[in-house]
Each structure stands twice: as C-alpha cells, then as structure tokens.
Amino acid sequence: MATVTQDDVLSVLKRIAAPDGRGNVVSAGLVSDIAIQGGTVMFALTTSPQHVKTMEALRGAVEKAVLGLPGVDKAMVALTAERSPQQPPGQPQQGQRGSGIPGIKHLVAVASGKGGVGKSTTAVNLALALKSLGLKVAVLDADVYGPSIPKLFGLTGKPEPSDAAGKKMKPMKRYGVEVMSIGFLVPEDTPMIWRGPMVMSALTQLLRETEWGEADVMVIDMPPGTGDVQLTLAQQTPLSGAVIVSTPQDLALIDARKGLNMFRKVNVPVIGIVENMSYFTCTKCGERHEIFGHGGAKEEAGRIGVPFLGEIPLDKEVRLRSDSGEPIVATQPDALHTALYRDVARQVWASLEGGRLARAAPRIVVDGQ
Numbered sequence: 001m002a003t004v005t006q007d008d009v010l011s012v013l014k015r016i017a018a019p020d021g022r023g024n025v026v027s028a029g030l031v032s033d034i035a036i037q038g039g040t041v042m043f044a045l046t047t048s049p050q051h052v053k054t055m056e057a058l059r060g061a062v063e064k065a066v067l068g069l070p071g072v073d074k075a076m077v078a079l080t081a082e083r084s085p086q087q088p089p090g091q092p093q094q095g096q097r098g099s100g101i102p103g104i105k106h107l108v109a110v111a112s113g114k115g116g117v118g119k120s121t122t123a124v125n126l127a128l129a130l131k132s133l134g135l136k137v138a139v140l141d142a143d144v145y146g147p148s149i150p151k152l153f154g155l156t157g158k159p160e161p162s163d164a165a166g167k168k169m170k171p172m173k174r175y176g177v178e179v180m181s182i183g184f185l186v187p188e189d190t191p192m193i194w195r196g197p198m199v200m201s202a203l204t205q206l207l208r209e210t211e212w213g214e215a216d217v218m219v220i221d222m223p224p225g226t227g228d229v230q231l232t233l234a235q236q237t238p239l240s241g242a243v244i245v246s247t248p249q250d251l252a253l254i255d256a257r258k259g260l261n262m263f264r265k266v267n268v269p270v271i272g273i274v275e276n277m278s279y280f281t282c283t284k285c286g287e288r289h290e291i292f293g294h295g296g297a298k299e300e301a302g303r304i305g306v307p308f309l310g311e312i313p314l315d316k317e318v319r320l321r322s323d324s325g326e327p328i329v330a331t332q333p334d335a336l337h338t339a340l341y342r343d344v345a346r347q348v349w350a351s352l353e354g355g356r357l358a359r360a361a362p363r364i365v366v367d368g369q
C-alpha cells in the first residue's frame with residue numbers, strides 16, 4: 001500500500017476553499033498539524049462557535065478529499081473552536097448540554113503528574129465502582145501514548161461501525177461499562193508518536209464519533225504528566241472535575257501538585273486526590289509496610305485544600321487482576337480493595353451531584369453537531 005505523507009495531505013487540502021473567500025483552508029490557517037499513523041490521517045480544522053454548523057459540511061468535504069488519497073484508509077478531522085469573546089461566562093455553548101456529549105452527564109478525568117503511579121488501574125476500578133453504585137458508566141482512554149484500558153478490561157478486537165455509512169463506532173462493552181480507546185484502532189505494537197494538536201483531534205473523534213449510550217459518568221484516563229498535551233486536553237474537554245492519583249513518594253507528590261495546578265489553571269475543579277500503593281500488608285505476618293512512605297498525599301491534599309479521597313494499598317491481586325483483564329472491583333466484589341474503590345466512587349459521585357464543583361463554561365467547542 002502507498003504511504004501517504006503530510007505534503008500529500010497538504011496539497012489536497014490546498015485545493016479546498018476556506019469559508020468567506022479567504023483563500024484555501026491551509027492558507028487561511030484553519031488546519032492544525034497533521035498526524036499520520038499508518039493509513040490514518042488526523043488533524044483539526046479551526047472554526048468559531050457560530051460557524052460550527054457550516055463548518056461541518058466543510059469537514060465532510062475535507063475528510064472525503066483526504067480519503068481519496070492513495071494509502072489513506074481513515075481520515076479523522078475534528079472541528080475546534082474558541083468561545084467567542086461576547087459569550088457571557090457561565091453560559092453554556094450553543095448546542096451543548098451537560099458534558100457536551102449527547103447522553104453523557106459528567107466527564108471526569110483521572111490524571112497523574114507522573115507515569116506509573118497506577119492512574120489507569122484507578123480509572124478502571126473507579127469506573128467499575130461507580131457502576132456498582134448503580135450508575136451508568138463509560139470509559140474513554142485518553143492515554144494515547146500508552147493506551148492500557150483495552151488490556152485492563154480484557155477487551156480485544158475492533159469497534160464495529162454503528163450504521164451502514166460507518167460514520168460512528170459502537171463502543172466496546174465489558175462488565176456493563178462502555179469503553180473506547182485508540183488502542184482498539186491501532187495495532188498494539190505500533191509506536192504512537194503524537195504531536196500536541198493531534199492528540200486533541202484523535203480524542204475529539206473518539207468522543208464525538210462513538211455512539212455512546214446514556215451515561216451518568218464518563219471516566220477519562222488522561223495521559224500521565226502535565227505538559228502541553230495534558231493542559232490542552234484539560235482545557236478543551238468539558239470536564240466536570242478531575243481526580244488526581246499519586247503514590248506517597250515526594251517526587252510523585254511534587255508532580256501531583258503540578259497536576260492540581262494544571263487543572264486549576266484551566267478552571268477544572270479537582271474532586272480530590274487518591275493515594276495509590278499507599279502501603280502493603282504482608283500476607284504472611286499481617287504487618288503493614290509503608291514502602292513508599294505513607295500519608296504524603298493526604299498531607300498534600302490538606303495543604304492545598306483539596307479533598308483526600310482515600311488510600312489504595314499495594315496488592316499483588318490488584319496487579320494480577322489488572323494484567324489479566326479482570327479488574328478487582330468487577331471480579332472480587334467482597335475484597336477490601338473493592339470496598340476502598342467504592343468509597344472513592346461514592347465521594348466522586350457526591351461531588352459531581354452535590355453541587356460542590358463549580359466551573360466557568362468550557363472555553364472551547366469541539367463539535368461538529
């Protein structure tokens with residue numbers, strides 16, 4: 001199969017006129033960086049909120065043109081738009097309700113300042129714990145650098161198109177939770193090299209072009225860290241709030257603080273901090289070992305005035321069950337960990353529904369609807 005290049009994509013885009021007679025879509029500055037993964041081409045088209053409807057037709061034309069290039073089997077084009085300055089703060093975006101995703105009430109990010117602290121494990125078990133409280137739950141894997149949600153849910157295969165036209169995908173489903181991840185669309189061993197705008201473009205597509213059912217909460221597994229990509233994601237996704245996961249080590253906590261600051265900067269309420277790998281209870285002698293220190297996250301939460309949601313101990317069973325796609329909350333309803341995750345879930349839900357969280361309107365519309 002022919003390999004498509006950015007120049008190929010740009011040359012076809014230059015033949016498409018920009019709205020309002022402003023030259024072509026490239027010269028008018030409407031096209032973001034272009035990312036190419038195998039036969040998939042991804043980029044964003046910038047618009048203003050009042051032009052979202054007309055831009056949808058343009059997006060269709062652009063996608064069609066890119067799909068016509070040899071070597072392209074999927075084109076993912078997202079519309080992004082800044083809120084117009086005239087829009088009063090606190091006013092929902094036009095056409096936007098709740099989370100901005102039809103049928104989904106709250107989007108909750110699970111984030112960490114640092115990799116490997118158990119963010120994905122927490123996201124999955126939190127989602128399942130919310131489900132066990134009787135809520136409708138969906139999970140979006142936004143950790144495009146290392147999508148581990150398919151593995152944690154024990155899901156393989158590709159999402160099916162939801163209609164004959166193939167415009168939308170059906171989410172995968174496991175343990176009663178709807179799941180979508182870039183990991184379903186790209187082979188596991190493909191290195192994924194993303195530049196900033198492309199992450200947003202891919203995620204917008206996953207969010208908007210999945211035929212989600214109704215959900216009270218969508219848990220979003222964020223990419224680890226606090227760089228530009230994470231900041232943009234936090235800013236551009238209409239989040240109700242964020243949960244920060246940290247281990248008790250000083251270094252992890254310093255990064256967790258950066259995570260908190262990042263969400264505050266973009267006006268996303270921080271629901272609270274979870275301390276993961278908090279301690280280890282020896283299965284033989286019953287003694288508690290505080291391998292990474294203990295209580296650091298609780299102290300940190302107190303210091304910065306953010307709720308502390310709980311401690312999740314280090315436990316071999318958690319890791320084994322995660323690795324085998326049988327998360328502990330789904331498969332061991334009576335385990336201590338399940339009770340702990342459920343306790344976190346209760347607090348998260350109380351925060352979401354209790355009106356404690358307040359944020360200004362999201363600054364961006366990522367919609368083609």
Ligand SMILES: Nc1ncnc2c1ncn2[C@@H]1O[C@H](COP(=O)(O)OP(=O)(O)OP(=O)(O)O)[C@@H](O)[C@H]1O
Nearest residue numbers: 115116117118119120121224313314315318319322
């Ligand atoms: N409480 C726990 N007890 C035992 N093992 C755990 C616990 N939490 C997470 N792990 C294990 O630690 C490893 C890292 O966890 P996970 O993939 O959830 O971290 P992450 O922060 O999402 O990582 P990344 O930065 O790569 O996205 C996994 O092998 C997981 O099974």
